[in-house]
Amino acid sequence: MEALIAEMKVKIIDTLSLLDVVPEDIGDDAQLVGGGLGIDSIDILELVLMLERDYGVRIENKETGIIAFASVRALSEFIAKHRVK
Numbered sequence: 714m715e716a717l718i719a720e721m722k723v724k725i726i727d728t729l730s731l732l733d734v735v736p737e738d739i740g741d742d743a744q745l746v747g748g749g750l751g752i753d754s755i756d757i758l759e760l761v762l763m764l765e766r767d768y769g770v771r772i773e774n775k776e777t778g779i780i781a782f783a784s785v786r787a788l789s790e791f792i793a794k795h796r797v798k
């Protein structure tokens with residue numbers, strides 16, 4: 714799980730072009746949306762597309778998104794559970 718968490722931090726930085734952020738700046742359990750990274754609804758759409766493309770994971774409604782995007786750890790757990798292999 715730790716490897717997936719580290720991978721997700723890099724993917725988030727790359728997908729959202731967070732120029733001044735390094736993986737160590739993102740806490741495993743820190744709030745993603747509305748937290749220190751400034752992630753908003755447009756950013757979430759970009760991340761949803763990345764998840765579908767790279768992992769085959771679909772987030773089909775707001776309720777699922779709230780759970781999945783609670784933190785990097787929550788997102789990694791969601792991917793691990795729903796990933797298309």
